[in-house]
Amino acid sequence: MADGPRLPGIEDEEDEEDPIVLHVDADCFYAACERLREPELRGEPVVVGMGYEPGETNGAVATASYEAREFGVESAQAISTALERLPRRAALSPDADDYDPDLEPADTGHYRPVDLDYYESVASDVQEILHDCADVVREVSIDEAYLEVTDRTAWEVADGFARHVKDRIRREVGIVVSVGAAPTMSAAKIASDFDKPDGLTVVRPGELSEFLAPLEVDLLHGVGPVTARELREMDLETAGDVAAADPEPLVERFGERGRELYDRARGDDDRRVEPKGDPKSFSRESAFAEPVSEPGPKYEQIETLAAAVADRARREGALYRTVGVKAVEPPFEVNTRERSLPGPIDEPELVEEIARELFAEFERDPVRKVGVRVANLEFAAADQTSLDGWAGTPGDADPASRSDAEAGDRSNPDEEQSSLFDF
DNA sequence: TCTGGGGTCCTAGGACCC
DNA sequence: TCTGGGGTCCTAGGACCC
Numbered sequence: 001m002a003d004g005p006r007l008p009g010i011e012d013e014e015d016e017e018d019p020i021v022l023h024v025d026a027d028c029f030y031a032a033c034e035r036l037r038e039p040e041l042r043g044e045p046v047v048v049g050m051g052y053e054p055g056e057t058n059g060a061v062a063t064a065s066y067e068a069r070e071f072g073v074e075s076a077q078a079i080s081t082a083l084e085r086l087p088r089r090a091a092l093s094p095d096a097d098d099y100d101p102d103l104e105p106a107d108t109g110h111y112r113p114v115d116l117d118y119y120e121s122v123a124s125d126v127q128e129i130l131h132d133c134a135d136v137v138r139e140v141s142i143d144e145a146y147l148e149v150t151d152r153t154a155w156e157v158a159d160g161f162a163r164h165v166k167d168r169i170r171r172e173v174g175i176v177v178s179v180g181a182a183p184t185m186s187a188a189k190i191a192s193d194f195d196k197p198d199g200l201t202v203v204r205p206g207e208l209s210e211f212l213a214p215l216e217v218d219l220l221h222g223v224g225p226v227t228a229r230e231l232r233e234m235d236l237e238t239a240g241d242v243a244a245a246d247p248e249p250l251v252e253r254f255g256e257r258g259r260e261l262y263d264r265a266r267g268d269d270d271r272r273v274e275p276k277g278d279p280k281s282f283s284r285e286s287a288f289a290e291p292v293s294e295p296g297p298k299y300e301q302i303e304t305l306a307a308a309v310a311d312r313a314r315r316e317g318a319l320y321r322t323v324g325v326k327a328v329e330p331p332f333e334v335n336t337r338e339r340s341l342p343g344p345i346d347e348p349e350l351v352e353e354i355a356r357e358l359f360a361e362f363e364r365d366p367v368r369k370v371g372v373r374v375a376n377l378e379f380a381a382a383d384q385t386s387l388d389g390w391a392g393t394p395g396d397a398d399p400a401s402r403s404d405a406e407a408g409d410r411s412n413p414d415e416e417q418s419s420l421f422d423f
Numbered sequence: 424t425c426t427g428g429g430g431t432c433c434t435a436g437g438a439c440c441c
Numbered sequence: 442t443c444t445g446g447g448g449t450c451c452t453a454g455g456a457c458c459c
Contacts, residue, residue: 029459050427060427062459074424075459081424114428141430141459222432224457256433257456285428322451332426336453369427
């Protein structure tokens with residue numbers, strides 16, 4: 001059994017060629033982008049903060065450069081904590097609010113607010129190269145993608161191929177990425193992380209088990225703090241422990257995820273790289289500097305977020321059938337409420353109205369964060385559907401409700417639809 | 424570590440249908 | 442009328458990922 005899974009009676013892997021999957025992951029992507037347009041930041045500690053404004057202490061760390069990590073700054077940390085460990089360079093200047101005369105430049109770092117638009121423009125340059133290098137690309141997030149390159153290279157030269165991808169991105173965009181190559185998506189993902197930053201790790205089909213076995217369980221994708229703790233309670237410390245365990249208790253405790261965990265730990269993962277499908281939901285949320293009890297400011301935020309979400313959906317050409325809100329109460333209690341409509345709509349006023357209604361329950365409670373979401377999305381497939389009435393929207397949409405008026409003018413569906421769902 | 428923002432998937436109970 | 446089994450949809454919450 002030590003030699004991996006070979007069931008008798010089943011033709012072994014030689015017939016079915018092992019796919020070659022690359023996982024490409026940019027190193028400290030946001031910080032790298034900031035360095036791209038501000039080369040003075042190279043070699044310096046850089047912290048990119050979400051919900052952060054220069055001079056303020058709100059927000060959380062989105063990305064910390066390796067230099068900043070030396071000071072104990074970590075991703076997802078409160079900016080206030082990060083500033084304690086690594087004061088900002090601007091505090092050296094006597095006219096800064098947080099001026100500190102005792103500060104040494106070497107003990108400070110550079111803080112920048114997230115600028116997603118810029119990062120996205122850099123990411124699209126990277127993605128262009130990725131698509132050029134692979135038959136199938138799945139973008140997982142702004143700084144991460146899987147590539148199916150089975151027909152572009154071979155295991156014997158996979159490291160050279162991965163090197164080529166890395167070099168092109170560095171040369172043409174100026175961004176450093178780590179790459180993992182493996183016969184499965186899950187192993188490729190772990191491999192890209194294995195030697196970060198600037199990593200390149202190839203795990204060949206025969207090496208899969210030895211590669212995974214010594215890894216701590218929380219390195220497996222899908223294992224967070226909660227699952228890791230529970231696994232340790234079951235005496236399962238490494239992927240090898242999980243791989244050798246009886247899967248039954250895992251399934252009992254974690255359900256479907258337990259099965260998956262077991263499979264992944266053994267290197268079993270038959271998912272193929274596929275392009276990302278349509279999104280399932282859009283949401284916007286925003287935190288207050290401190291908990292708010294009065295209804296006014298909360299409803300104001302709800303309205304702003306509702307408008308932003310509806311606008312996003314319209315720009316993306318999506319109809320939605322569900323509207324939801326979120327209210328986070330101190331210390332960190334997350335409440336969600338949602339309501340589904342009889343049919344898909346594109347109607348900002350209704351999003352706002354429903355969001356307000358759903359939020360009413362929390363209007364007098366102290367709330368630190370609010371959010372609005374639309375879901376059950378339907379993407380009008382390429383335009384021609386509108387003229388066929390309901391033919392393009394299989395499912396529950398009531399044919400009677402999608403009548404002539406709507407089919408006639410897609411550009412301004414507001415008035416026609418509002419009457420239909422006014423309840 | 425006193426906690427930002429945008430997502431995905433899974434689970435569990437209840438309503439409702441046949 | 443007191444009751445089986447299967448399926449789907451809806452809602453709320455939770456874990457996880459970047």
